[in-house]
Amino acid sequence: MAEGVSKKRKVENEKRENDKKPVKKFAGHWSQGLLDTMNDPEFIVESDDKMTIIKDKYPKAKYHFLVMPKETIPNLKSLKSDHLDLLKHFEEKGRALAKKTDAKVKFRFGYHSVPSMSHLHMHVISQDFNSPCLKTKKHWNSFTSEYFVDSEEIIKMLEKDGKVHFDVKDSQSLLNQDLRCHVCKKAQKNMPTLKDHIKMHDYSVD
DNA sequence: GTTCTAGAAC
DNA sequence: GTTCTAGAAC
Numbered sequence: 001m002a003e004g005v006s007k008k009r010k011v012e013n014e015k016r017e018n019d020k021k022p023v024k025k026f027a028g029h030w031s032q033g034l035l036d037t038m039n040d041p042e043f044i045v046e047s048d049d050k051m052t053i054i055k056d057k058y059p060k061a062k063y064h065f066l067v068m069p070k071e072t073i074p075n076l077k078s079l080k081s082d083h084l085d086l087l088k089h090f091e092e093k094g095r096a097l098a099k100k101t102d103a104k105v106k107f108r109f110g111y112h113s114v115p116s117m118s119h120l121h122m123h124v125i126s127q128d129f130n131s132p133c134l135k136t137k138k139h140w141n142s143f144t145s146e147y148f149v150d151s152e153e154i155i156k157m158l159e160k161d162g163k164v165h166f167d168v169k170d171s172q173s174l175l176n177q178d179l180r181c182h183v184c185k186k187a188q189k190n191m192p193t194l195k196d197h198i199k200m201h202d203y204s205v206d
Numbered sequence: 207g208t209t210c211t212a213g214a215a216c
Numbered sequence: 217g218t219t220c221t222a223g224a225a226c
Binding site for chain 2 (some may be wrong): 030031033034057058115116117133135190
Binding site for chain 3 (some may be wrong): 136137138190191192
């Protein structure tokens with residue numbers, strides 16, 4: 001029935017038109033999105049003269065914040081020894097926020113070795129990983145494999161070598177690893193299975 | 207980074 | 217038939 005099909009298509013096209021979002025609040029490429037979030041009062045948790053802490057727009061755990069410098073630092077590659085005090089400051093502020101937020105739950109403080117989003121950001125993330133925004137293998141591996149590098153580790157590298165470098169291909173392969181529970185290391189069939197499995201573990205501080 | 211969705215996996 | 221993953225997005 002050709003008429004029926006075309007009518008259906010017309011309705012779908014109209015729906016698509018109506019769904020088009022008005023105008024973006026801010027212009028720019030998606031990879032610059034953190035700059036927008038950093039200026040959105042709704043997401044700012046705290047700030048001082050050196051840094052701003054925001055809530056992650058798509059939290060991958062019960063608590064997930066980002067600590068970002070006020071000065072422009074695109075990524076880990078841009079770091080020099082001069083930035084050591086700043087990184088130590090990030091970690092201090094991150095640890096303090098975690099303690100203030102929920103002193104009873106485990107957190108990690110660190111960086112993705114090769115992040116998608118521009119502008120240096122240190123993750124402050126609780127280890128429950130209980131969040132509807134955590135959906136893909138890439139999400140999972142980015143926070144539970146060596147792709148996630150503790151702040152302490154980054155600081156050590158910078159102190160030792162005066163720079164921080166990660167091989168892009170190595171990092172990429174870390175994201176493709178098979179799914180595994182971050183606590184008991186048991187292999188998991190798929191994301192729904194994994195998300196259900198990790199509920200059984202305890203994420204309180206020792 | 208997310209959204210959408212085709213086709214693989216079940 | 218439904219669930220789940222993975223790749224395109226101009």
